[in-house]
Structure formats: C-alpha cells, structure tokens
Amino acid sequence: PEVELKELPPHLEYAFLGDNKKWPVIIAKDLSSNEKTALINVLKTRKKAISWKLTDIKGIDPEFCAHKILLKEDYSPKVQSQRWVNPKIHDVIKKEVEKLLDAGLIYPISESPWVSPIHCVPKKGGMTVIKNDENELVPTRLVTGWRVCIDYRKLNEATR
Template identity: 90%
Template sequence: PNNQSSDDEPPEVELKELPPYLEYAFLGKNEKWPVIIAKDLNVNKKSALINVLKSQKKAIAWKLIDIRDPEFCSHKILLKEDYSPKVQSQRRVNPKIHDVIKKEVEKLLDAGLIYPISDSPWVSPIHCVPKKGGMTVIKNDENELVPTRLVTGWRVCVDYRKLNEATRKDHFPL
C-alpha cells in the first residue's frame, strides 16, 4: 500500500511564529505545503529555491510515514575501546507526562523509526521538556505583572550524554 502523503493532503501543521530572518513559503498546486526559507534571499534566489523545492517535493518527508528507508538515516555508533556500557535508571514521571512519552514512542515504533531491543547494554533516560509557545503576563501574589512562558506541548528527549562520552567523535553528535 502507498502510505506516501499525496499531493492532495498537505500535512496538518501549526504554523508558528518564526525568527525575523526566516519566512514560510508554500509548495504544491494549492500552495498548502509549508517550507521555511531565509527571508533575506533576493527575488531571483528565492524563486530558484522554491522551484527546486517544488520539483523535488517528493524527496521531502512531510510526515513520519514518508521516510522511505530508516536505514538511510540511521546512526552508526563507534565506541571507544576503554568504555563499558552504562545503564541509567529511568526516572518516575507523573501520569500525564508518562502518556506523552508513551504516545511519542508508539508513534516512532509505528513509523518504523525505532524498534525495541530487550537486551541492550545501554539504557539512557528519557526527559520531557515543555515546548515554549511565547510569553504572557500574569499577576503574582503581590499583584505585580510578571512575564511567563506559555507551555504549548511537550518535547520528548533522550539523554545521550553518557553514550556521547563513550563514542568516538565525529561531526554528528547525538
């Protein structure tokens, strides 16, 4: 079955505010496929870039299912000889965060981007950090206005610091 995103179905994404040096451009017949490009490109370069992106649109993984072969983008980890594997214990998380982590792991498993390994000598802890969604102002206990970050969701991260210490250095740290 063809699970590839069709030209009729643009990905469902929330267009977020970009830094001042970036802007959105849109591809496809209905111009509903968002890409982020540099804002300071002159008209000719911007047009040339958008034409290349339009002509190579099928090469872009718009959704997880669009990644044709995860082997293509898999890491090869070369360990130093004098390091032994580290098993770091997982920290307890509250049920809400546990559900966020579970959904993210299931999404990656379903897409074939990760797979279970029951006997791995390495175990790295998972952290869930808030996605920052801008600022708002609220009143504190003393009735003062205080700027506060809005949390718009959660980002699941794996703490690979111990693994990075044991890895021969290359140009692509985890």
C-alpha cells in the same frame, strides 16, 4: 498534508509549494522576488525529497547497513535507572514512542547492555505577561508542548 502553521520569527515567512496553502516551507523574508520564485521553483521540482510526515522518512535496511558505536577500551555498559514521571508526561512519552515505532524509525529490542533515561522538556512558545502574588507583571514563557529527549551523556563519555 494538513499542518498547523506556527508563528515565525520576523526574518522568516511561509511559502507554499501547492495551491490552497498546501506544502508549506519556511524561507527568509529578505529574499528578492526573483530569488523567492527561483527557490520555490527548485523546491517544487524536488518535492519528493522533502519529508512532510515522519512516515515519509525512509531508513536504510539494517540487513544492508547498521551504525556501530565504537567504545573506549576501559568503559563498560551503563544501565541507568529510569525515572518516575507523572501520568501526563508518561502519556506524552508513550505517544512519541508509538509515533516513532509506527514510522519505523525505531524498533523494540528485548535486551541491551546500555539503558539511558528519557526526559520530557517543555517546548518553548511565545512570551506572555502575567501577574504574580504581589500583583507585579512578570514575563512568562508559554509551554506549547513537550519534547521527548534521551540522556545519552554516559554513552557519549564512552565513545571514541
């Protein structure tokens, strides 16, 4: 798969399980040459066990087995109101939901006694230095994208 390689912390490095920088994996830099070779050989023989894309992840058929959340006796379902988001964030959320639907990791339901709000938080990138209004240099964290999260705090409070 064609992937964009991100900058890694100094203690990590990329290794590739295929030719021409295909099938990247992240490994520790401080491994010996023999350890790196052994690790890469094991990963190459188990390449099918690694999910390279969301669609590679196989779920369990809900007809066969389904997860059940056990609730405390004194809790009733909470329907939390959804928050307004600006159009840019709305598009980010929509794309993420469509990606998860296409991969079969989530599916639509018509009604639920529980509704939890969605939040979009910035993914942290590297640091840069910019000048503020007083012409001072200020370190600033770059936003490299958005992470879609669901606020399950009310549901977590109700679980046993």
